[in-house]
Structure formats: C-alpha cells, structure tokens
Amino acid sequence: MKIAEVSEKYGISADTLRYYERVGLIPPVHRNEGGIRDYDELDLRRVDFIKCMRRAGLPVEVLIDYVSLVQQGDSTAGARREILVEQRHQLLNKIEELEKVLGILDHKIEVYDEILLKIEQGLSNAKSEVE
C-alpha cells in the first residue's frame, strides 16, 4: 500500500508518516523496486498501533524507546513491559482527571440551564454568579 493510501486510511498525513519513520517511531517501511514506500501488513499494524498510542497522548519519545526495544528482540520483553505498565498508570491518572473535569463541566452546564431559564422568564435579577 502506497503512502498516500495509508495516509488516507489512518488519517495521518504522509509527512507525519515519514516523520514517524525518520525518528524511529516506525521501523523502516517496506519499499518496492523503485525505492518507494509500499506498506505491508506488518507496517500497517505498526502504523495503527502508533496512531492509537499517539491519540492517547503517549509521548513520541517513549514510543521510540519501546519500538527500539522491540527491534532488539525477545531479551527486552521485560523492559518493554515496564514501559507499558508505566504508561498504563499515567493513562489511568489522566482518565480520572478528565472524568473529574467532566463532572465540573456537567455541573456548570446545569447551572447555566437554570440561569438561562430565569432570564428567559424575564427575571433579569437572575444575577449569574457563574464563572
């Protein structure tokens, strides 16, 4: 699969795909006779993995370390697991934080609904108190 198609399929620009390869986030992609990138099944799986991890905010640098360990073979399995455990931990914290803020937003929206209702009813003394 050509880079343009991969870009289309995963919603990642061709520039970004090349950048990922350059910095080692994705190992060198398969090329055709002319030296042009021709993503095979494995390459696509790697792109998909990286896409997910990046969307979740895992730092490029951490992912580079991880990918480099994968390249070094089975002996690095323990170190790779450590990275995943650490990132899982970070992710969990992040989710908890976001859920807290979601609650705050929900509350604020409710308050606004009440205020707007009052304003609609012409109660202009519905001084907001919301920030």
Added chain:
Amino acid sequence: MKIAEVSEKYGISADTLRYYERVGLIPPVHRNEGGIRDYDELDLRRVDFIKCMRRAGLPVEVLIDYVSLVQQGDSTAGARREILVEQRHQLLNKIEELEKVLGILDHKIEVYDEILLKIEQGLSNAKSEVE
C-alpha cells in the same frame, strides 16, 4: 496572597500565572498599593478553575474566549453554555479514546506476562510475536 504562594499552592509557575493573566486567561489580578499582585479569593477561584480546565486539555484559546464572555456580563450566558457543552463533548470523546487504549495496554501487558513466564521457565522458543 502573593504570586509565589499561589504558584506553590497550585503547582503553577509564577511565570505561567503571569502569562495566563497577560493573554486574558485570568482577568487582571488584584494588586496592593505598590502595584504588586495580591490574589484575592475570586482570583484564586479563577486560578483553580483554569488549572483544572488546562489539566483536562481544554485549549487556552477556548478558555480565553470563555473568560472574555464572563467579563462581558450576563447577556453572554448562552454563548458560554455553548462553549462548555462543546468542550464537554470533546472531553467525553477523549475519555472514550483513552479507555480504549487502556484496554489495549492491559491486553499487551497480559501477553507480556505470559511470555516472560515462559522465558523464565527456560522456554527460549517462546518467540514473542508481541510488538
């Protein structure tokens, strides 16, 4: 409360606090006779609100818009509600995405546990297949 104390209390650098004020993320903070920032209760509530929102990843620009509407008074309550609803929506999507990735990480960690167990048992033919 002086800027250094606020910085300490909320884990935001004094530079960042001044930056927030400069770009309009926080309305001008109360000053003492000498012109030095002296955060009052309202200022602190604002700092806390912004801290939460920023931690959840709400863009500074969006928050500037919101804060500016607050300054413009009650007539902007509807527009402010719209911003919050939109951000709530984005946040929910984000949380769903993170939870998906959390699941992927959990699965990968499990797979690593199995592999590491095999390796530990000396089954060097436990060829990983994990990426």
Added chain:
DNA sequence: CCTTGACTTGGAGTTAACTCCAAGTATTAC
C-alpha cells in the same frame, strides 16, 4: 544609606510534534 531579594514588564527562547519546502528522481497519462 545601601544592599538584598522579591517583584514588575516586554520580549525572546524553548519544547514537542508536527508541517512545509526545495531540489531532485521516478512513474503515469497522453
């Protein structure tokens, strides 16, 4: 009175993660 240290400002510098560009080569369309 002078020094120390926390504060002020506007503006420049940094970082992560892209994103774009110029110059060159290869493939496809006519």
Added chain:
DNA sequence: GTAATACTTGGAGTTAACTCCAAGTCAAGG
C-alpha cells in the same frame, strides 16, 4: 517521448503553551 504527477530526502518553519531573561522598581534588614 515528454509533460505532469507522485515520490524521495534533508532541513527549515510552525504552533501551542509555556519558560526564561534583562532591565528596572521597591520594601525591608543591617
């Protein structure tokens, strides 16, 4: 077979969100 299109590379530019810096002010301790 040649013009247009798509690809290549290394490197420069961009964006968001800080973060740091130089030069200056001011209150308080010795």
